[in-house]
Amino acid sequence: MEYQKKPLPSKVGTTGFALLGAGIVLIILAFAVNPHRAFFDYLWMYMFLVSIGVGSLALVALEYLAGATWSTPFRRISEFLASIIPLLVILVIPLIIGMHDIFHWTHKEMLETDPLLRSKEPYLNENFFYFRTGFVLLIWLIFFYLFISNSQKQDISKDPLLTKKNIRFSTIFAILFIVTITITAIDWMMSLEYHWFSTMFGVYYFAGTLLSSFAAATFCAVMLNENGYLDKRIGNNNYYSFGTLMFAFNIFWAYIGFSQYMLIWYADIPEETFWIMMRMKGSWTYFSVGLVILHFVIPFILLMPRSAKVSPKLLKIMAVWILAVHFYDLYWMIMPTYFKDGFEFGWSELGFMMFAVGLIITVFRIRANKVNMIPVGDPKLEAGLKFHLN
Amino acid sequence: MSFDATYARELPLVESKASFREIDDAIIKPTEEKPRKGWWVAFGISFTALMIGAYCLGLTFYYGIGMWGNNQPVSWAFGIINFVFWIGIGHAGTLISAILHLFRQKWRTGIARFAEAMTIFAVMTAGIFPVIHTGRPWLAGYLLPLPNQNGVWVNFISPLLWDVFAVSTYFTISFLFWSLGLIPDIATMRDKAKNGVKKTIYKVLALGWSGSNRSWSNYERAYLILAGISTPLVLSVHSIVSFDFAVSVIPGWHTTIFPPYFVAGAIFSGFGMVSTILIIVRKVFGMEHIITVNHLEKMNKILLATGMMVGYAYSMEFFIAWYSGNTFEMFVFINRAMGPYAWSYWTMITCNVILPQLFWFKKIRRNIPITFVLVIFVNVGMWFERFVIIITSLHRDFLPASWAMFYPSLVDLGLLLGSFGFFFTFLLLFLKFLPLVSIAELKAVVEGAQPTIHPHPNGSNGKH
Numbered sequence: 079m080e081y082q083k084k085p086l087p088s089k090v091g092t093t094g095f096a097l098l099g100a101g102i103v104l105i106i107l108a109f110a111v112n113p114h115r116a117f118f119d120y121l122w123m124y125m126f127l128v129s130i131g132v133g134s135l136a137l138v139a140l141e142y143l144a145g146a147t148w149s150t151p152f153r154r155i156s157e158f159l160a161s162i163i164p165l166l167v168i169l170v171i172p173l174i175i176g177m178h179d180i181f182h183w184t185h186k187e188m189l190e191t192d193p194l195l196r197s198k199e200p201y202l203n204e205n206f207f208y209f210r211t212g213f214v215l216l217i218w219l220i221f222f223y224l225f226i227s228n229s230q231k232q233d234i235s236k237d238p239l240l241t242k243k244n245i246r247f248s249t250i251f252a253i254l255f256i257v258t259i260t261i262t263a264i265d266w267m268m269s270l271e272y273h274w275f276s277t278m279f280g281v282y283y284f285a286g287t288l289l290s291s292f293a294a295a296t297f298c299a300v301m302l303n304e305n306g307y308l309d310k311r312i313g314n315n316n317y318y319s320f321g322t323l324m325f326a327f328n329i330f331w332a333y334i335g336f337s338q339y340m341l342i343w344y345a346d347i348p349e350e351t352f353w354i355m356m357r358m359k360g361s362w363t364y365f366s367v368g369l370v371i372l373h374f375v376i377p378f379i380l381l382m383p384r385s386a387k388v389s390p391k392l393l394k395i396m397a398v399w400i401l402a403v404h405f406y407d408l409y410w411m412i413m414p415t416y417f418k419d420g421f422e423f424g425w426s427e428l429g430f431m432m433f434a435v436g437l438i439i440t441v442f443r444i445r446a447n448k449v450n451m452i453p454v455g456d457p458k459l460e461a462g463l464k465f466h467l468n
Numbered sequence: 469m470s471f472d473a474t475y476a477r478e479l480p481l482v483e484s485k486a487s488f489r490e491i492d493d494a495i496i497k498p499t500e501e502k503p504r505k506g507w508w509v510a511f512g513i514s515f516t517a518l519m520i521g522a523y524c525l526g527l528t529f530y531y532g533i534g535m536w537g538n539n540q541p542v543s544w545a546f547g548i549i550n551f552v553f554w555i556g557i558g559h560a561g562t563l564i565s566a567i568l569h570l571f572r573q574k575w576r577t578g579i580a581r582f583a584e585a586m587t588i589f590a591v592m593t594a595g596i597f598p599v600i601h602t603g604r605p606w607l608a609g610y611l612l613p614l615p616n617q618n619g620v621w622v623n624f625i626s627p628l629l630w631d632v633f634a635v636s637t638y639f640t641i642s643f644l645f646w647s648l649g650l651i652p653d654i655a656t657m658r659d660k661a662k663n664g665v666k667k668t669i670y671k672v673l674a675l676g677w678s679g680s681n682r683s684w685s686n687y688e689r690a691y692l693i694l695a696g697i698s699t700p701l702v703l704s705v706h707s708i709v710s711f712d713f714a715v716s717v718i719p720g721w722h723t724t725i726f727p728p729y730f731v732a733g734a735i736f737s738g739f740g741m742v743s744t745i746l747i748i749v750r751k752v753f754g755m756e757h758i759i760t761v762n763h764l765e766k767m768n769k770i771l772l773a774t775g776m777m778v779g780y781a782y783s784m785e786f787f788i789a790w791y792s793g794n795t796f797e798m799f800v801f802i803n804r805a806m807g808p809y810a811w812s813y814w815t816m817i818t819c820n821v822i823l824p825q826l827f828w829f830k831k832i833r834r835n836i837p838i839t840f841v842l843v844i845f846v847n848v849g850m851w852f853e854r855f856v857i858i859i860t861s862l863h864r865d866f867l868p869a870s871w872a873m874f875y876p877s878l879v880d881l882g883l884l885l886g887s888f889g890f891f892f893t894f895l896l897l898f899l900k901f902l903p904l905v906s907i908a909e910l911k912a913v914v915e916g917a918q919p920t921i922h923p924h925p926n927g928s929n930g931k932h
Binding site for chain 1: 570703707711714715716717722723724725726727728776780781784785788791792793794828
């Protein structure tokens with residue numbers, strides 16, 4: 079196939095840098111004004127970047143595993159987004175510094191008075207926590223380099239064996255992804271309230287990562303294709319898959335969220351319900367109801383019609399919407415530990431959001447200008463470009 | 469999708485380029501000829517098992533459920549185990565026919581009809597158990613919220629009632645889906661039938677299908693809508709079955725991961741059962757070119773994936789039981805793994821998590837005898853999963869003074885046997901009287917059936 083590489087317009091870079099710069103300034107201010115709050119905001123932002131970065135890598139693996147062809151022309155987008163992974167290694171450092179501000183269980187004196195914490199100590203202790211964090215990041219890094227380097231090598235060599243290799247890696251990564259994302263969810267979010275436990279929690283975060291990284295890929299794919307960066311054969315047939323899967327992943331998220339909530343509510347055991355009660359205190363009630371409406375009801379209704387799933391305009395709006403509600407969802411999971419009486423949203427939170435978005439755009443732009451926007455050597459590409467429904 | 473070695477071309481779904489006539493003949497043949505000896509033997513065995521079950525059911529009706537091994541504290545036992553087991557088996561059909569249809573997985577064609585039929589029979593089998601477990605099945609009408617003179621009303625906040633709704637909806641939709649798909653095929657059989665009575669019956673069942681463009685257009689629309697309706701049902705039925713346990717405060721039952729864990733387990737067991745029977749059927753009826761090794765390999769991949777999911781759930785339960793710091797929760801899990809029923813726990817782990825790992829190897833996925841052995845283990849393992857969940861959580865509850873062991877009675881075992889008899893009797897009748905593969909859908913996926921709009925660069929069929 080003929081593919082002409084074009085650099086992204088400079089306004090993409092400018093937007094990215096502007097957001098990144100403004101974000102950095104606000105973050106520095108936030109740490110100067112209220113470091114405790116800033117650490118929680120930082121965790122919130124970090125989890126979002128994990129969702130997008132690691133979730134995108136999982137999508138790459140998923141495509142190889144499922145043998146999907148429709149998504150092959152868009153695989154590079156998820157690969158670019160996954161390039162956040164190497165940065166996570168640096169971005170995690172401030173969290174390690176702020177451990178004591180964020181996690182109550184790190185306070186040694188708590189062990190004396192809290193028998194429940196003592197029973198969890200073999201898992202919830204700082205050394206093992208750092209070890210797990212390192213292990214998880216290492217796995218993400220290794221698979222990031224394996225997938226990306228094989229995929230890029232294929233652009234030149236066009237060797238189908240590289241696809242085969244990546245399929246092998248995908249099977250391994252699929253398992254490790256679930257394990258690592260569960261560890262991440264338990265360590266960084268569930269342990270904020272270390273008395274609380276839910277077997278579903280890992281799955282809940284997993285549903286969010288998959289949905290949000292898919293939404294990010296959808297947004298980029300539609301934008302790039304509309305501006306002629308991909309291939310002119312891409313159209314409704316490919317869009318339809320984006321719409322359908324975004325719809326399906328969102329329902330999956332809602333199903334997991336509902337099941338977790340319903341079972342805790344119904345059994346009504348105080349050791350579990352307190353986590354829900356925290357999210358029902360003061361203005362958090364509205365926030366929680368908002369989560370259901372904004373995250374589930376509205377996308378569910380809007381994405382249901384067949385026409386919606388192929389409308390580039392609606393797909394773009396819904397993708398951004400879902401990215402926004404993923405921020406919202408993470409805020410709901412993390413912040414009640416800090417804002418105990420009701421939620422607050424100020425310039426500090428805004429700054430962290432701007433930083434996250436700016437970083438994603440910048441990373442994407444740097445990678446997109448270096449590497450082909452479509453995997454030109456992939457043997458499945460032709461089938462993907464000619465993909466037809468039915 | 470399966471690809472050849474260069475990943476550029478999809479593998480054909482039907483081996484050997486069969487003509488439409490050959491497809492008709494191959495699929496309809498078992499329904500036209502006199503049943504073979506093997507069929508009669510199978511039917512004899514199934515029917516005997518069914519009769520043994522009917523006898524045990526009679527005993528239960530006459531003497532009450534005291535005939536079962538249930539006791540205090542194990543007040544739920546075989547009845548509920550069998551119910552959950554059979555409902556689970558019924559999940560493969562809808563997953564294959566609805567979800568795989570929505571995700572455009574064409575390979576489902578060879579196995580969808582059969583799996584749907586299995587779903588219906590499995591749900592019928594499952595439905596028997598909660599009804600007889602009520603103790604007075606002749607009053608089962610009160611399970612429905614119907615106004616009556618006694619002012620007896622159902623308990624809307626009980627998941628057991630939600631089960632009534634979920635299972636009956638599931639059965640209705642699955643049945644509609646299955647019978648809708650049968651219409652064009654029954655019309656084919658009507659057109660081929662020579663004998664008068666047979667022709668009349670098929671004529672009535674075919675609902676005047678003419679095969680016109682308009683019929684097909686309506687048919688496909690209806691099929692898509694039913695697929696859309698069935699999809700949430702795949703998740704809802706077993707989620708609600710899991711609620712039966714998870715809404716309680718019994719350690720080992722109350723855990724938030726139950727709904728997706730049960731759904732994954734249901735699909736796992738359903739595919740196990742579909743594979744088990746398909747492997748026999750394709751051999752006996754000479755349909756190896758229609759239900760190919762590629763189909764079985766894909767099903768084995770699904771088995772591997774869902775087996776890993778239940779493995780994840782087992783480990784999460786164990787980990788969180790410890791992490792929660794809750795003594796009762798911890799006790800239940802240690803008791804499962806090391807208590808008097810440890811053998812059943814390790815049977816479950818071996819069959820559901822360890823043995824399916826062999827499916828990582830392509831050689832094993834494509835080896836039919838080994839697959840057959842492994843899927844039998846899956847069936848056994850999934851029955852024991854329900855045994856472990858129900859019995860081990862109940863038999864040693866909060867009060868050590870009331871601990872007891874559960875031993876099934878002969879009537880329990882007879883009913884279990886009878887449930888297999890019931891299921892297989894229906895299945896064998898289905899194999900005799902209806903086409904076990906969708907003829908119409910199959911014709912659409914054979915090599916050369918697709919309109920050649922764009923010539924394919926690799927010179928194949930132009931399918932894209």
